Amino acid sequence: MQTYKIADAARLLGVSDDTVRRWVDQGVLPVTGTSPAQIDGAALAVHAVELARAPEGVGDLASSARNRFVGLVTRIQVDGVMAQVDIQAGPHRVVSLMSAEAVRELALEPGSLAVAVVKATTVIIETPKGAAE
Numbered sequence: 001m002q003t004y005k006i007a008d009a010a011r012l013l014g015v016s017d018d019t020v021r022r023w024v025d026q027g028v029l030p031v032t033g034t035s036p037a038q039i040d041g042a043a044l045a046v047h048a049v050e051l052a053r054a055p056e057g058v059g060d061l062a063s064s065a066r067n068r069f070v071g072l073v074t075r076i077q078v079d080g081v082m083a084q085v086d087i088q089a090g091p092h093r094v095v096s097l098m099s100a101e102a103v104r105e106l107a108l109e110p111g112s113l114a115v116a117v118v119k120a121t122t123v124i125i126e127t128p129k130g131a132a133e
Contacts, residue, residue, distance in 0.1 A: 002041035003032055009039045013048055014091035023047070052090070067118040069094050073108050087116050094118075 004012065009029070010020045023029040024037065029047055031037040052070070071089030083103045087094045094116040108114065 003034075003038035004041060004044055005036065005038060009044055011091075012044065013051060067120070069116040069118070071114065071116065073110055073112040073114050075110060076103060076108060078103065085114075087114050089116065 006020050006024070007017050010017045013020070020029065020039070024031050024039070029039050030043050031039055069087065069089035069092055071087040071092070071094065073085060074088045074093075075084075075086040077084045078100045081100055083098055083100045085096045085098060085103065085108060087096070096116060106112075106114075
């Protein structure tokens with residue numbers, strides 16, 4: 001069973017250590033009986049999925065894409081007919097290259113709520129060295 005320290009769990013969820021401690025105190029995240037307290041990896045994964053659910057009114061479309069990152073537009077750089085749009089989705093920065101026309105049609109600006117949808121045929125997964133031991 002993989003477990004995580006509170007600070008590591010906070011970093012993985014993109015929240016503060018204090019937030020994780022509150023969730024532990026509220027019984028939202030179960031801890032092991034060890035000292036210092038550690039959070040079960042499976043329970044942490046379930047909570048991460050719950051946190052990632054789209055807010056009401058966002059993502060009401062049917063889609064075959066499963067990788068959806070709800071976040072805020074943090075930067076838009078328009079250069080002629082193309083634009084770069086940066087979205088901060090929790091701890092993840094997602095960058096999209098699109099037409100400047102699409103930016104205007106979507107009325108994107110810093111602070112806009114947006115969903116980055118990623119459909120890829122290749123996904124590479126890495127783990128820290130020694131994680132499988």
